Amino acid sequence: MTRPPTVAQRRLIEAADPVTGRLRGTQAQLDALVKRGLAFRHPRPPHDHFLTPAGHRIRDAEPQAPAVAEGSASADGGFAARVGGEEEAPVLSGAARLREVRSAWQGLLELRRMTNPGGATDRPCGWERTHLVRAAALALEAAGHLPAGPEGDGYRVRATPQPEAVAVYAPDEPALRACTATLEGAGWQAGAYTEPRTRVRYLLASPRRT
Known part of the structure; x- marks a missing residue:
């Protein structure tokens, strides 16, 4: 049975061009993917590397988050940002959790x-668009x-029926405005609305x- 790709190799695969499957990485990283049948080297200059069908299958499966820290907890083994209202606390807390979150955010910026x-690192990437709740x-x-x-x-943070949109709830109006500023600074566009029945405000x- 073929061993699954390492965390670093999966990160490389998930960062491949969404259309062409072109890969970026060090020569050693690319060679390792070729050896495992997950990539091939184009015969024509500049001899770029691209995902094979096997590599595409791995990328198209449910991907892990952009950064994985020891002790993080999610169903697929990757880092899990807290969406609010979870029944279980994350594995790490306090300063360790802060370091884990900071590492995940830096990993996401690198993925961008x-x-x-x-x-460009000032707007969300493809991974975020397919993992809206976790990314926000x-x-x-x-x-x-x-x-x-x-x-x-x-x-x-909750999913919505609208494509490429999440709902963000906060305990009060100042907190809602603060969430708006954060998301806009992170490359999202956000607007405040009121639920017709409950009159609850949300983003x-x-x-x-662009």
Whole structure:
């Protein structure tokens, strides 16, 4: 049975061009993917490396988050930003959790640099657009916002029926405005709305494209 790719190799695979499958990395990293049948070297100059069908299958499966820290907890083994209202606390807490979140955010910025046109880090990348709730939650947690506990106040990020949009709830109007500023600074566009029945205020946020 073929061993699954390492965390570093999976990160490289997930950062491949979403259309062409072109890879970026050191020669040693690319050679390792070729050896495992996950990439091939194009015969024509500049001899770029591209994903094979096997590499595409790995990338198209449910990907891990952009950074994985020891002790992090999520169903797929990757880092899990707190979306608010979780029944279980993360494996790490306090200063260790802060370091884990900071590392995950830096990993996400690197993923943006590697996959966005022109290496832009000021707007979300493809991974974020397919993991909207986790991506928005990471931006909030990395900026120091506190997620809601099972019964406590704090932000909550939830999926919506709208494409490329999440709902963000906060305990009061100042907290909602602070979440707006954070998300806009992280490359999202956000607007405040009121639920017709409950009159609860919330943000509708989506990744900015330009």
